[in-house]
Amino acid sequence: MTESSAISWQSIRDEVLRRIRAREWRPGQLIPHEADLATEFGCARTTVNRALREVADSGMIERRRRAGTRVALHPVRRATLEIPVLRVEIERRGQAYGFTLLSRAAELPPPGICARMGSAPDRPLLHLTGLHTADGQPHALEDRWIATDAIPAAAQADFTTISPNEWLVLNVPFEGGDLTFSAHAASEGEARALRCAPGEALFVTERSTFQAGRSLTSVRLVFAPGHRVHTRL
Amino acid sequence: MTESSAISWQSIRDEVLRRIRAREWRPGQLIPHEADLATEFGCARTTVNRALREVADSGMIERRRRAGTRVALHPVRRATLEIPVLRVEIERRGQAYGFTLLSRAAELPPPGICARMGSAPDRPLLHLTGLHTADGQPHALEDRWIATDAIPAAAQADFTTISPNEWLVLNVPFEGGDLTFSAHAASEGEARALRCAPGEALFVTERSTFQAGRSLTSVRLVFAPGHRVHTRL
DNA sequence: CTCCTATTTATGTATGCACATAATAGCCAA
DNA sequence: TTGGCTATTATGTGCATACATAAATAGGAG
Structure with missing residues (x-):
């Protein structure tokens, strides 16, 4: 046997x-x-x-x-979301990726960003905005704040050839962060950038990361109409 | 030493x-x-x-x-999303949960549902709609299709005392499924049910589950304005 | 009865070993 | 050259054992 x-x-x-x-x-x-x-x-x-x-x-x-x-008393389902760099996500679909830096400045952060990043309101942060495109079509609008005192190298980085999204993933390790999904009606400016109608329903993700108790960056991505996030259970 | x-x-x-x-x-x-x-x-x-x-x-x-x-060539971030039953999610926030069944019928599924569930277009499925409330306020509108041949017990279940959401979690094991997040402009009917303006940007999740190769259920949840899904990285 | 301590106990982890399995690399023959 | 077989090798897993650690419980001092 x-x-x-x-x-x-x-x-x-x-x-x-x-x-x-x-x-x-x-x-x-x-x-x-x-x-x-x-x-x-x-x-x-x-x-x-x-x-x-x-x-x-x-x-x-x-x-x-x-x-x-x-x-467990309440059977909570857990799903794993994959969050690739935008460029990779687009190229995986066989589309051509592009990024255009729209603005770059050291600015005093608005209250919302201060709260999320735990940053002093009188301390300027690096503020970037840019547009991600897929096959030339607007894909997502990025609005990012970077804590330059935590990431001094960001002040020198050239975000016209590489998106801040990707630069940060490649250069800045982080220990944690949080991520929020929501829906949002397109503002005038967003509609113009994403070439959609004002008030249209857009998918939004907000992410912030920290390291050693210090907030590193906070980003808001507003996606063009029709965007979906998909995962398996 | x-x-x-x-x-x-x-x-x-x-x-x-x-x-x-x-x-x-x-x-x-x-x-x-x-x-x-x-x-x-x-x-x-x-x-x-x-x-x-x-x-x-x-x-x-x-x-x-x-x-x-x-x-890995592309450092893909993975985040774990917790997907509690709606009732639990609401009660965890200290709010009173409520559910109202709006409709229940055996119907022929529309093409979209057929495709997602791999169901024959001439085979009726159980179609349920209902409203989840938090402290009496509309929280999410549920639109669900259930494959009654895969889940015969669903035909007898009383979905007025327990939401289909919870009934299924408690009674129907599944081996997998998929989940999609998107944004969507409120239709007339949705706006009425959720007491918001038509065209308002709403957060939508669509989920379908299967077991042993058979599709079990497909659900679309349209959330009231302002809803956010949050997770940690 | 209350507070503190010591014990008990279930999970958490490290180790050395053995063998299973997948997939590459190398070999040989047609 | 091509096809397929075989050997090699890195990961995957199982087991017996030992000890670490958290936390509930029992016991004792006040």
Whole structure:
């Protein structure tokens, strides 16, 4: 008899998910601990641990030392969004990418930017605006603020040949940030730049990044009409 | 001397990320294999493997058996989006959640839905519309199609006490799906339901899920003005 | 009864080893 | 040259073991 076939962590993960969905383990309920599951499945605890770690990453269970593992009360779905550099996103669709720098100046930030970046209102930041194009058509309008004291090199960078978007990704590591999606009616200026009607519904992303507690940059991208962000679950 | 302190996989992950960002390992370049790194860091290959697996999950490196590990050409950022059930999202903000079923009927799906769900145009699906409210204010308009042959139980479900959103999350497991975000100008009907002006810019999510190759449901959520989706990087 | 401490316990991680698997590279034959 | 077989090699995974760490609990001092 082939007594050798080991249990894979994937099969344990699947069985755990099955039990949760079949309500054998109900939301909020404590599930058996790793050692017991290892015995039940006839494998090492390491393997159970690996499986449960994956399930925990997906948000279906919550684990705490000593307290044990319980089924999450509210099954929160988690989706991974891929956020490529705009140039790559456009070129992947087989279109020609272009970027035009529209303005560049050291300016005092408006209150909204101050709040988001935690910056002093009397301290000038580098303010850039530009247009990303795909096959010559307007794709997205970029409005960016850069903390020059945190990124001195940005003052020298030439943003006419490389977009600030890409320059920052290539040159400035960051430890975290946040990202917001929303919808917004095109202003007069946005409509002109994106060649659409004023008031048209546009997709907007706002992102800011920080490093070592310092805010680095804050950017708002207003996309041309019809833009969609897509992801798999 | 304390010769005991082991190297943690986190510290290896951080060092790997540092080298990538410092351009010691350039995009597209092959990095040393696990055994070498294990020797360099003075730890077990398992530990290096764990670290590299994490980095690979974040999208910074690509790994293939036998071929080795290389730094990703285009540093694609990955963000994890949390997609809670609407009720939970609203209640977490301390607001009172409500749902009103607006319509329920077995209908022939329009071409768009047929395409997304891979459903036959002559096969009726369960079509539901309803309004999610927060503190009595319109929050999102739901327009859902359910494949009743894949989910027979949906035909009996009472969607006036529990929203289809939540009923499906609780009762129907799925293996995958996709999710799209976009902006959309409010139609007459949407404006009436959401109590906003027609043409106003609204945030829209479209989601469809499948299981075992069969499409289960397709839903379109149109949010009231001002809605934002937020995530951390 | 309250507060603090020590113990217990479940998860988290590191290690050495073995073997599985995918994919390249090299070889040989037609 | 071409086709296909084989050996090689880097990653992927499983296991037994050991110890680390967080956190709940029990026990003891006041």
